[in-house]
Amino acid sequence: MNIVVLERDSVGNDIDFTGLEAFGPVTEYGLTDAELVPERIRDAEVVVVNKLPMNEKTLGAAHKLRLICLTATGSNNIDRDYTNSRGITVANVAGYSTDSVAQHTFAMLLYLWEQMPYFDRYVKTKEYCKSPIFCNLDVPFHELAGRTFGIIGLGAIGQKVAQIAASFGCRVIYYSTSGNHDHPLYERTGLEELLSRSDIVSIHAPLNDATYHLMTKERFRQMKSSAILLNLGRGDIVDEGDLVWALDQGEIFAAGLDVISREPMEPDNVLLTVKDPGRLLVTPHVAWGTIEARQRVVDEVCKNIQAFLDGVPRNIIR
Numbered sequence: 001m002n003i004v005v006l007e008r009d010s011v012g013n014d015i016d017f018t019g020l021e022a023f024g025p026v027t028e029y030g031l032t033d034a035e036l037v038p039e040r041i042r043d044a045e046v047v048v049v050n051k052l053p054m055n056e057k058t059l060g061a062a063h064k065l066r067l068i069c070l071t072a073t074g075s076n077n078i079d080r081d082y083t084n085s086r087g088i089t090v091a092n093v094a095g096y097s098t099d100s101v102a103q104h105t106f107a108m109l110l111y112l113w114e115q116m117p118y119f120d121r122y123v124k125t126k127e128y129c130k131s132p133i134f135c136n137l138d139v140p141f142h143e144l145a146g147r148t149f150g151i152i153g154l155g156a157i158g159q160k161v162a163q164i165a166a167s168f169g170c171r172v173i174y175y176s177t178s179g180n181h182d183h184p185l186y187e188r189t190g191l192e193e194l195l196s197r198s199d200i201v202s203i204h205a206p207l208n209d210a211t212y213h214l215m216t217k218e219r220f221r222q223m224k225s226s227a228i229l230l231n232l233g234r235g236d237i238v239d240e241g242d243l244v245w246a247l248d249q250g251e252i253f254a255a256g257l258d259v260i261s262r263e264p265m266e267p268d269n270v271l272l273t274v275k276d277p278g279r280l281l282v283t284p285h286v287a288w289g290t291i292e293a294r295q296r297v298v299d300e301v302c303k304n305i306q307a308f309l310d311g312v313p314r315n316i317i318r
Contacts, residue, residue, distance in 0.1 A: 150198030153205030
């Protein structure tokens with residue numbers, strides 16, 4: 001099978017793609033502009049893609065195409081009506097980043113919870129060199145044990161986060177955005193109750209009509225002024241302007257975001273205007289991106305291709 005990889009850079013140049021060669025010749029492109037897609041995949045039987053639009057305009061001339069392999073879970077870039085009409089199979093990858101995202105969740109939380117920006121700055125500006133005592137207790141911080149950890153979205157990642165939070169001694173509660181999740185170990189609540197009770201609110205939900213701008217001024221007012229918000233779901237679950245307002249007004253203590261409304265960030269993004277940058281941590285959508293998780297993405301693509309050849313449905317997007 002003739003395989004074309006259109007966005008290798010989205011997975012990383014340090015990841016091994018040679019497993020694809022077992023299925024036939026492989027052509028790799030680091031990045032591809034949308035207008036170049038038709039020419040690059042003209043003779044492809046398999047296309048490996050991340051974010052590029054897959055629709056009649058980009059796929060219309062690819063008459064040999066049989067399989068689209070996504071190097072992601074989300075499939076919003078696929079015109080499924082069109083691919084279905086052509087009999088083109090679409091397969092995604094799922095579950096590859098659970099450990100990676102959960103780890104990043106707590107990296108962000110502990111950075112904010114233990115006031116790391118302040119202490120790091122205190123040392124590097126040589127204020128510590130002037131200290132009359134061996135430590136600095138000017139900025140208090142607390143143990144996680146005994147705190148209430150609220151999770152919005154208790155899918156695979158949410159459950160992993162819950163497990164880790166419980167190991168810290170936190171009381172875990174959760175809100176199911178779909179209404180479909182019940183878990184015997186954790187207390188399920190409504191959203192308003194979760195926000196009012198939680199010391200940490202961690203978002204791990206998909207973006208849909210029910211979660212778009214779920215977090216607005218009204219919701220931030222329901223949170224504790226000492227609470228930390230984490231968003232590792234999708235950027236548009238949080239109204240970014242309202243979040244800046246909540247931080248500046250002291251409605252919540254701090255926030256950590258790995259996802260934002262437009263990625264990459266635009267220079268005029270309102271998040272860059274927050275008055276105290278130490279209370280807002282933003283990372284560039286990297287929570288999923290440990291080396292191990294990114295290699296699993298490619299390994300899963302190989303398994304999807306093999307399953308397709310064997311006639312076995314695997315990770316098929318309908």
